Amino acid sequence: MKGVGPTTPAASQPPLLEKEGRSSRGAVRAEVLLWLAQRASAAVLGIAVLIHLATMSYAVRGGISAAEILARTRGSLGWLLFYGVFVLAVAVHVPIGLRTIAQEWAGWRGAGLDVIVVAIAFALLALGWRAVWAVCA
Amino acid sequence: MSASLLQVRVWRGGATGAFRSYEVPRRESQTVLDVVTYIQRRLEPGLAYRFACRVGMCGSCAMTVNGVARWTCRTHVAKAVVHDTLEIAPLANLPVIRDLVTDMREFFDKWARAKGRFVPTATRRDDFAVVCPDRPERRAADAAIECIGCGVCYASCDVVRWNPAYLGPAALNRAWTLVNDVRDGDHRTRLAAVAGDAGCHACHTQMGCTERCPKEIAPTASIAGLKRATARAAVKGEL
Numbered sequence: 001m002k003g004v005g006p007t008t009p010a011a012s013q014p015p016l017l018e019k020e021g022r023s024s025r026g027a028v029r030a031e032v033l034l035w036l037a038q039r040a041s042a043a044v045l046g047i048a049v050l051i052h053l054a055t056m057s058y059a060v061r062g063g064i065s066a067a068e069i070l071a072r073t074r075g076s077l078g079w080l081l082f083y084g085v086f087v088l089a090v091a092v093h094v095p096i097g098l099r100t101i102a103q104e105w106a107g108w109r110g111a112g113l114d115v116i117v118v119a120i121a122f123a124l125l126a127l128g129w130r131a132v133w134a135v136c137a
Numbered sequence: 138m139s140a141s142l143l144q145v146r147v148w149r150g151g152a153t154g155a156f157r158s159y160e161v162p163r164r165e166s167q168t169v170l171d172v173v174t175y176i177q178r179r180l181e182p183g184l185a186y187r188f189a190c191r192v193g194m195c196g197s198c199a200m201t202v203n204g205v206a207r208w209t210c211r212t213h214v215a216k217a218v219v220h221d222t223l224e225i226a227p228l229a230n231l232p233v234i235r236d237l238v239t240d241m242r243e244f245f246d247k248w249a250r251a252k253g254r255f256v257p258t259a260t261r262r263d264d265f266a267v268v269c270p271d272r273p274e275r276r277a278a279d280a281a282i283e284c285i286g287c288g289v290c291y292a293s294c295d296v297v298r299w300n301p302a303y304l305g306p307a308a309l310n311r312a313w314t315l316v317n318d319v320r321d322g323d324h325r326t327r328l329a330a331v332a333g334d335a336g337c338h339a340c341h342t343q344m345g346c347t348e349r350c351p352k353e354i355a356p357t358a359s360i361a362g363l364k365r366a367t368a369r370a371a372v373k374g375e376l
Binding site: 027 | 329371
């Protein structure tokens with residue numbers, strides 16, 4: 001029964017964020033605001049996904065075609081705003097979550113990661129809003 | 138009952154080592170600490186382990202018993218035994234010094250890193266502070282104040298395991314009691330110290346700490362409180 005110890009030896013690593021000094025304080029505040037943004041966008045998504053699914057279930061009864069969908073959505077300011085907000089919430093929520101996963105699972109941190117997740121955010125926003133515009137405008 | 142024997146596997150060695158098996162007579166109302174003490178006194182004089190009060194006050198005898206972090210002095214064998222077998226190992230997530238003894242320095246250093254020290258605002262010439270027991274802050278502090286620093290929560294936390302910089306439930310719980318201490322004068326520094334991915338925001342609300350805490354404290358609730366407090370401070374620009 002020889003083997004590695006029953007414990008994971010705790011780290012002698014330094015803390016990831018030194019909390020002294022103005023610039024690191026700004027970094028701490030940014031982390032907390034990102035966390036808050038993810039929580040807020042999750043709250044929006046929770047409601048938006050429910051409305052989206054309920055609407056689909058209702059609209060699809062008895063079959064539905066692309067033409068029928070477009071007939072309802074074209075020129076609808078309501079659906080434009082709803083899905084516009086939906087996409088915005090996705091573009092906020094997903095990159096922050098991916099960033100956290102990259103940090104926790106891959107140990108990847110730093111500016112390179114931030115650049116990539118910002119790029120993902122803008123890509124989601126551009127593709128999503130483009131699709132919303134195509135359907136609702 | 139006294140005639141039967143317990144099969145006890147005890148970790149021997151440091152970070153690398155092996156479990157060694159011992160047979161210990163089963164007694165009525167026997168605690169796991171009784172078992173360890175029997176092994177050290179009768180079978181294995183070189184066995185290293187920690188204990189002091191034996192009554193659940195000091196928090197020094199915590200070990201991993203059949204995979205679960207527990208106070209050995211307050212755990213009856215009957216509660217933890219599986220098929221007449223006990224496996225006793227040092228606390229997880231801490232470096233092993235020898236046998237059942239862990240190095241707690243990192244655990245307590247994190248209390249310091251979380252600014253777990255009271256910062257007074259009054260002097261000896263001031264009158265006693267009056268803190269109404271019904272105030273929400275006092276009630277929040279009360280719910281978390283009984284921690285004796287045994288390390289059971291820290292050993293039961295998966296986030297500590299995969300993010301070694303994470304301050305852990307005990308240090309954050311301590312910080313939460315001080316955030317709610319109206320006499321304390323350094324809330325801002327403390328909130329900055331406990332925010333971010335080494336602090337309260339790393340918690341995944343898995344509640345291992347709350348499940349295992351022998352004092353029935355809920356560090357998860359304290360950490361949630363810190364998340365709210367740091368979010369408020371960040372929005373106001375006070376971090």
